[in-house]
Amino acid sequence: MLMTDQQWAGIRQRVEALGTSPASNDVFGALGHTWVLEQPLSHAELAELEAQMKVTLPEDFRTFLLCVGAGGAGPAYGVFPVRRVQGRWRWEGDGAQLADLSRLAEPFPEQGPDPQLLEELAAQCPEEEDFDEIEEFDDAIEAWDERWDAVMFNPDRTVGAIVISHRGCALRNWLVISGEHRGTIWTDDRADEADLAPLRSEDGTPMTFARWYTDWLRRAERTALDAI
Template identity: 35%
Template sequence: MTRLLRAVRARLAADPVRRPAGPPPLTEAETAEAEDRLGITFPPEYRRHLLEVSAGGEAFARLERTEGVWWWTDNSATRRDLLALPFPHPDSYDEADDALLLREPRAEDCPDDEEAFSRAWTAWDDEAGEFEDRKTAGAVVLKEHGCGFATLLALTGPLSGTVWWDGRATCDLIVPLSLDHAGGARPVTFGEWLGRDSWDLLPPDSWPRRRD
């Protein structure tokens, strides 16, 4: 029996099929604690991956507890106070976005009062910044791609569990990553996204194709 156990252990040690490199999975207790502290319930596919495969790492942003605080790597700019809000579909704020742009103060509106223009523009810029932050409410950065591009995972609302592309650095748009852009562009789920390149899931035409 001892020789058999040794043989099994040796075979397992030599087996090339192993868990992906990276942080280990979370325990059920850790996952539940993270959900409680963050005020959300993780989408099923993402939650299962955290429990059975890995908490993240090279493939996507790691969920970790640092000094008792749960958060994701590569998400220093993500606002914690907006995480529990429903992730909004980009179509839902199109009109408000256009209206905000039309209200941007212009210098010619205050030709004789530079200070008044500066105050008005600063107030507008603060409002615009808040508006931009709320476009990614309920989502976290799954993967950074440089130059302001990022892959997002929606964690809340009707779109929970779906994956999106933040291309606002060049086109002011957040768009779904999809396997079927011609057929309605249903956003991929976290499970569908795993193992795929976000660049390959972008709309096929009129899109910057810069690779990581």
């Protein structure tokens, strides 16, 4: 779904109206973003942001920033706002720092660590019965966790993408900025023993930023209406 300036028309007003509904807090995440939208970016601010990042953002995200807001109320606990801090632009939110903003122009890679490496690591996972002392087992598990995290959370796996929202319990969503998957939303459930994966629409197509946001808004409106 490619969103032009005109297609975003009225979206900000719908979000703001929803925030005044007596049932607005029944929408998941509402207590986090409190229905507040940042002010939209100006064309000059967007140009400065893209120049600093050395990328052109996906078109539907660009027009969202210009027409709806620079972040705020949105899916889960909201869309991470992008702000200029001491002359530099950055996204802010729980986990936003996981994205390497200096590497946004690099293509987001095909996902999945080397299966053989994962199999070898899994086979090395300590078993409590192999240790005489619980402290020794705890130390071995901690060391193994560090090796596992070094593979699963390798920053090379998320180049070309930004963290766009937080879903709670260290579960997040990424927006791909560069590469074959540009403009799509990926779920990050690595904290829950699952991997990065493309978010898909009901018809199986990859979820774009615009589809992700407008689907959320329609569901939120239904939730608030049903609760009245």
